[in-house]
């Protein structure tokens with residue numbers, strides 16, 4: 001991605017922060033597994049959004065003192081022994097090139113320099129940390145440690161939450177971000193086509209997952225979350241990630257999955273008949289879910305309340321499920337449809353969101369109605385990723401086939 005994007009993100013953050021403040025952002029570390037082993041590193045998405053750097057153990061500082069903004073990036077120093085085992089560390093020049101931050105420091109000096117800054121004559125009045133929930137104890141570990149240290153050492157310092165600013169910025173996607181999501185959707189499409197071609201009864205759910213993730217790996221991508229592959233009755237479990245069952249003839253498989261492109265996520269769900277042909281009943285339910293998707297997209301627009309969009313889907317289901325005699329009363333919809341119709345999408349699969357959730361221009365949402373009829377072993381969800389523009393919603397994943405006809409023809 002173009003580094004101007006990240007430079008601009010910092011600029012916008014600085015504009016929105018209070019004067020005489022300093023903001024601290026951690027890139028995070030690989031969680032410890034056992035002994036000297038760690039889990040795979042996944043960069044803190046706020047840090048990536050502000051720097052474009054996907055590396056461990058770094059700290060970004062944005063200072064705004066008397067209206068003047070300065071930026072500092074702390075990175076691990078070159079360590080030849082570390083590099084022999086773990087790979088080459090990012091050099092100062094590369095950090096500047098990627099992020100556009102001009103001042104690069106040694107991460108080992110952070111605490112001393114930061115303390116000095118807080119004691120100096122032009123010290124900030126406020127320190128911004130990332131806190132996901134209101135309580136500081138709920139924030140990420142490094143932020144929690146920092147806030148405890150601040151409270152002990154600098155009790156007069158005001159601690160502010162930078163997540164509010166970051167959320168307002170990250171909700172509005174730039175053209176470049178939408179392009180990344182589209183790329184991630186493209187990988188998902190190609191991998192799903194491979195899955196469809198290789199799907200057959202007798203295959204195990206984990207093998208379908210392997211088909212999908214193998215195709216992502218061939219494209220130097222990876223899953224944006226744990227792949228869900230639920231056949232038959234398993235599909236009524238929304239986040240089924242066991243994937244141990246053998247797929248039976250006559251069953252469908254619900255695949256809720258996605259890929260990453262530069263840390264931007266796609267999130268797609270398709271439901272396919274294992275043997276390539278839907279039964280009449282499966283088709284009937286499938287077409288209701290497909291129509292629910294249209295109802296959802298029609299209800300979405302700039303200024304729409306998320307709760308109203310959810311309400312529109314439920315009203316549609318109430319009508320449709322009564323028409324096929326599955327329910328008698330509107331209140332019974334909850335038995336067969338028990339989740340929200342979508343969520344914001346971006347650097348996080350369940351992306352940061354404002355509390356009011358009024359749809360605004362350049363938001364990206366998933367649209368994922370479903371129906372889950374446990375007693376019939378039917379679970380269907382269809383999910384696309386859409387971009388809210390002032391001219392209406394644009395379905396970014398419309399090229400991933402989803403009508404029963406198109407699916408049956410493709411799988412023939």
Ligand SMILES: [Mn+2]
Pocket residue numbers: 267343366368383
């Ligand atoms: Mn989703």
